[in-house]
Amino acid sequence: MVDLSQYLPILLFLFVALALSAAFVFLPMGVSRLTGTHNPDAEKLSEYECGFPAFEEPRSQFDVRFYLVAILFIIFDLEAAFLFPWAVSLDITGWAGWITMMVFLFELIVGFAYAWKVGALEWE
Amino acid sequence: MIQTLAFYLFAVLVIASAVMVITARNPVHSVLWLILAFFNGAGLMVLVGAEFIAMLLVIVYVGAVAVLFLFVVMMLDIDFAELRAGFVKNFPLGIAVALVLLAELVLGIGAYQAGALQLGEPSGVGAPRMGESNIESIGALLYGKYLFLFETAGIILLVAMVGAIVLTHRPPKTQRGHQNISKQNQRRPQDATVMKQPPVGQGVEL
Numbered sequence: 001m002v003d004l005s006q007y008l009p010i011l012l013f014l015f016v017a018l019a020l021s022a023a024f025v026f027l028p029m030g031v032s033r034l035t036g037t038h039n040p041d042a043e044k045l046s047e048y049e050c051g052f053p054a055f056e057e058p059r060s061q062f063d064v065r066f067y068l069v070a071i072l073f074i075i076f077d078l079e080a081a082f083l084f085p086w087a088v089s090l091d092i093t094g095w096a097g098w099i100t101m102m103v104f105l106f107e108l109i110v111g112f113a114y115a116w117k118v119g120a121l122e123w124e
Numbered sequence: 125m126i127q128t129l130a131f132y133l134f135a136v137l138v139i140a141s142a143v144m145v146i147t148a149r150n151p152v153h154s155v156l157w158l159i160l161a162f163f164n165g166a167g168l169m170v171l172v173g174a175e176f177i178a179m180l181l182v183i184v185y186v187g188a189v190a191v192l193f194l195f196v197v198m199m200l201d202i203d204f205a206e207l208r209a210g211f212v213k214n215f216p217l218g219i220a221v222a223l224v225l226l227a228e229l230v231l232g233i234g235a236y237q238a239g240a241l242q243l244g245e246p247s248g249v250g251a252p253r254m255g256e257s258n259i260e261s262i263g264a265l266l267y268g269k270y271l272f273l274f275e276t277a278g279i280i281l282l283v284a285m286v287g288a289i290v291l292t293h294r295p296p297k298t299q300r301g302h303q304n305i306s307k308q309n310q311r312r313p314q315d316a317t318v319m320k321q322p323p324v325g326q327g328v329e330l
Contacts, residue, residue, distance in 0.1 A: 004170070004173075008126070061198075062199065064199070064292045065293075066195060067192075067199065068288055068289065068292045077183060077188045078184060079281075081179070084179070085259045085263030085267075086267055088257075088259050089267065093264055093267040093268045096267070096271065097267035097271070100274060103278070104278040107279060108278065108282065110282060115285065
């Protein structure tokens, strides 16, 4: 079994972050609710000077090239993730493992060269 | 004690956020709940000792796949209220798809010993570890015994990359010149400027 006690600081950090974020969200709401008068009506809740009613849906179609960037990011992200177990297990796998990873890197470099050649990441 | 507490915290949160993924009305909110589910799944993975899977969940799923989901949701111009209208009508089909997915899960877990795969013993005792830690064992298997499958995964990634580029890349409409920095740096003032001394009363002849 893995020694989980080294993760205890992360868990404590999680609780502290949870408490702090909850405090930042709910404390101002509660304080303003308790100290100010709270009787909203339609006029008070409408946009006032600093805004206007939304004309359309916030969701809008955008260029498909953002999607291409995201896909290429996933692929090279996976490549980096694969490097990690390779690096820590090199003393077990030896040269075979090293050559395996080099071939894998070469495969992705071929794809990278293709992306570069066709200008997939060029932005006008 | 703390482990049990953390397990219940993560398990409750992952189930709650998974329910919210399904029930949230706004699909963008669904994706955000899915990210929370991924984080809690990573916590559960740390608890069972699979640190590498936890790292993958955070780095690949939260960092990349969730962004891709967001892109898909934002890119599709779908009236989701209209889409939800046929809930009762499509309910049997949805149940059927869910059953198929459940059967796939059961079969996939049951196939820990299929063909060349030997992922464990029927008694539930895991295969002997090759390295000291989980990541080391994964690396020893992935780059030792299963290196051909790993290279195949690399080829699949290459095909995915080329396919994505072919499908989505459009050549730029206006062909603009590219900036050539060395050419710019090589340009000297005497090449670019001319001194003229026009006589008084006459224009400059260029």
